Amino acid sequence: MSLLEKVEKIDVIVDAALDDPEIIEEEDHNPELEKLFCEWNLSPAIYAILVQHGFTVEYLEKMDEKSLDDVFSVTKWTGHKFALRQKLVLWPKSVMCQSASTSSVSQSAPAAAPVVLEPTTVKLHTNPFKHHLLPTSVTSELLRDILSRNEKGKIVVKYFETHQSLNVTHRKYLAHTVVDYYIANDLYFPLPDMAKFAQLIAERFSNEFAETYYNPRDIKAEKKHPSGLIYDRFHNRNKKALIKPKSSTDKENIFRGAKSTALNLSEEDITKLSILRTWLRNNFAPTEEVQLKWSESLPLRLRAIIKETDVGKSNILSEWPRIVDDNGYLLIDSDFEQLFGKCEKLFNDWEQFSEKFLKYVRRAEIKDDRSLQLLRHLQEAPVCQAGRELIISYVFQALIKPTRRAGGKLPTILEAQFEVCCLCQTNDEYLEDLQALRRDCEAAKIQLTPRIYAVGCLENIDSLYVVTGKFEYKLPSFLRCLDVIIKLKHVLDYHFSDSCEAYWCFLTRFFYGIDYRRKSKNSQLLQLIKYLESQCEEDQ
Template structure:
């Protein structure tokens, strides 16, 4: 049976075009270069992984590999036991059109010199050549996928399950990924990224409503996603860990929101700072009248953003001392009196300090509206999604009845399980639930728990990330608090707490608790259109979003 050669386009953003600048993305560029060289040597040429290790150790990438001549080969493979590797690589280079060792018939000028002129990367960029990488060939077809499924018992189980239920659960997704990877392992073939991308597309076509990104999720430097992921990629590279050098699992770092507004704050002139200091001093010494407080607060936003960026204290103590209105029990509230009556009952409009700063920084985001408008609908749909999933965590399953009251934050982590933190440890589901919303029965328990957490984190030198406390029983909360090391806000509802926590993170440069960051990545991306971390592309989150979108179509 002949296999039709198809091409999958893998678009990789050149780090030089990144909005974060080449210095900040240096480590991303190095990782990408290593992945491309791996694809060329092991994926396309089927060479020994040791050759890749040797070239990487000498600082080579694909562009430099094009310039490898006889002298360079002798220098790189100087150890006697590497001679076979050198000859194997030379054979591939002499057949590679991009190489200076390419031996195919060329113009006379090339045959005389024995080399071909290859422009450097900088030369190509100078003449406007596209930074996109070449397309990689793949022989993966629909018939190949069908053949693999038909010849494998797990594959047959997956097909039969889908015919009965018209969807796949987590276990059968794993069976499907393992079946395809086992095919490559049995045939001692390297599973290239191009093949993974094509299989992912075929799976999505073969088993709707599956999405391709579940099985292969390519790197994306725009959200600081340095490495590919997905069930196919993870399964293959976990199996190949001993024989092939793995790609480093570098912890994610949050993308910096250095917007034009923040840059403007850092560039304030001395005269502007002196002028704004008078308003800052007024705010430190006055809580009323409300309209004047609101006016001065908005007037000093650049000076406040400057203070936030300059404050290196993990808990922003300097910011809170300079802007003490944050610390008032209801300090996030500002009453803005308008000439006309906005609300016939309250006869005023309530604006939030945190809201004001957030709106200034993220003018294009979906500021609060989507969260407040769709939260109840989301909880109802999430309950359906949760009931159809195989949730093994006992506490999360017990919470299902409570979701009908509109709180799905606790059960979220039972379905979207926590991932490893920067310390390489995987938090428990319970820890993620506690760090998202800690439930206390009484005000006294809340105060004691809050003081204890503040002391513990302060002594260990860890930032007290914004978090939520709920008072009462899980099926009947009486009130809510949002707290940090210095702040303590009493709020009327859970959804308002979610809104305030998110805005504290982005306005004060605080961090979400690592244990529950998947939850906050989902809230930020789905309700506010802010994708600040590669965890926004987590497969579990993408599957949930796909389900939500299917319910709105």
């Protein structure tokens, strides 16, 4: 049972700085903070309050007396504040511990010249900052400074000067400008600051209401939560910051744990699971029983995958022949879901991603002639859905260019495009090309890395396949092909093609939340991801 499940209803009148612990959603959990509070044996209500305020362990390290007072501003919570303070002054990572140590040393040291201490705030870095963002320091001067330094802020001011009012879009820009100032400087945004900014905005922009930007909680009106553009913007940003690392870390930990379990199976477990493997070798129906036995036998299969020595995966495929069945990709789905969780983001968010990606590509002004022709074709011709997705995959190779292979040869953009997907006009052409490719890879004793074959033309793609050296899957859509290749990598440990590895790294990280480390530091890739994430945040 998590800490939040232990929290009883606390029926007290609290100000806008507090929320009811019982209605905090599961997505707001912070496992790192929860674990720390369990170790400290603190009341679960303290954890609930801090989570609702958007606190992380990093923020907690920088919590000072002022921010402690802001969070626990109701008399009835004084005991919780005292309990947390006792832990913080003894915690080596806390600024309050450091302050206490400094105070102790100064009392025992010989008299010296007085030292003027700067006020502290909830700040994650020690970079000098013009405005110390305590509640008393939010002024009209600070608001003017923020608006004058931010492009969106300038747009808002100019729009207001012209129209003497703000529309929905410019109100959103205004809230984003204020909140992003805190986010950019890694500062926690306390509720009193939000209230002050809302008041200053109403004074600066006539016809605007403070409640639009920050509307405090009101028990009498049965309003349980603060709201407003500023409040929503800050807490939505903070939730995303908490969820992303959690998702990636959890997936890596689960996968590591599964591999450890597989390598440490007892002889008794191996015997039991081998019975399931034997059944699966000799049966492909009924489907439900196959799925159940397949799921139960994952540790033994994972053990074989880890110990596989053949580049073509011949050992694992002979032990588990259901993989090469026409619908074997459904079993790959099952293993991936057990190891990394269910993920539909590629299918749900692709359209939104593709629009933003194409906008980024046009700004980047790529030089590759073939890719430019494909972009023009996309605009001018009736390209089918799979053709559109194929073009985006091709253009990516011109945007994030291939890097040099281990052998020293630099792949061309065209090679990278064909190793993502080879477009054949007829089925015979597809079969001929695949057979030749398999012969070449077998002769060179290298792995035929998973790739896509499409049959038809950009206006009408008839068939789509994912192929390897030993098997192929016929799939219903181009996105499903991308999905299966990523799962083949993370389940059966197939390699991604060197020439287009950055593309697979991007898809794996952006849509599946798995950090594929070989290319994760590519500066062009990081710039693209940062742009896409910022565009998604602006849409919130």
